Amino acid sequence: MRLLDIFASSRPKGSSAIAKERLQILVAHDRTERGRPSYLPTLQRELLEVIRKYADVDMNAVSVSYEQEDSREILELNIILPETARR
């Protein structure tokens, strides 16, 4: 534990401290959402439609994630196929 932490934890922690923590997480999340291309939800829906022609997957089986790094953007598709599809 650093010296500063000792001071921090000895301060009475009112609900405003929790408010701030929650806000920081929330706002960071909102900001990454904002940077995402607007076609992602449509892409996800259409992918699901195509996949459903071949396998009986449910709504949550397709996840699309998008990340931005300094010099590149990564679009990650994750499709979970049901057990039966392999047979």
Add this chain to the structure above:
Amino acid sequence: MARIIVITSGKGGVGKTTTSAALAMGLAQRGSRTAVVDFDVGLRNLDLIMGCERRVVYDFINVINGEASLNQALIRDRRCDDLFVLPASQTRDKEALTKEGVGKVLDDLSQTFDYVVCDSPAGIEHGATMAMYYADDAVVVTNPEVSSVRDSDRMLGILASKSRRAETGNEPIREYLLLTRYSPERVANGEMLGLEDVQEILSLDLLGVIPESMSVLNASNAGIPVILDSESDAGQAYGDMVARYLGEELPHRFLEVRKKGLFSRFFKE
């Protein structure tokens, strides 16, 4: 050419209309020709805060639809010759505010005014985006509270992407933070987010901190913009806000818990 200032927030009830009235009155009192425009179609109340509700004949939408001229619809303030109010319509729906219509009215106002203050409705939908679309400056009114700060941040995203300045690749809108309904006592008790907490998240140019004050309710009861109550803490804080907007550097006041006087302590206990 007028400078167009939007008073915005995302969240409702945070003090946008109170701030619009104060900023417009403050600028006009300093001799700038100022128009303040109510974009809250259906829920108009800027005229009430300005105390001119009984003089409303035509409104913003009448002007957009060509049913009245701008001069017919503008209401000159009785206390300050340089201040004019353009009221919102009480009856129409928000869609009546078209981008072209709003653009035309703001353009016409820009010919004869120094400042046009746009009082935004709550939300991030049509009415609010119309109010901010043509802005040069934005005052983001925020209460020290989770949902208000979050909505302010979302509004910043919209200002940066959906305004005319963003779409035409012009210099971005100048964004300022105005923290309102601030209660130093509650911040000291750890019940309310403090100025530093909010700034850590939003990091904007701070235009002012307006304390939670009874004088705001009194002023709105009487139809007098609170900035005219120069005895009150909120009135003075709004006065400082106007000065800062115009480039003066003033220390921020009303941030500390006020020492209780002998009498108030006596009556409390």
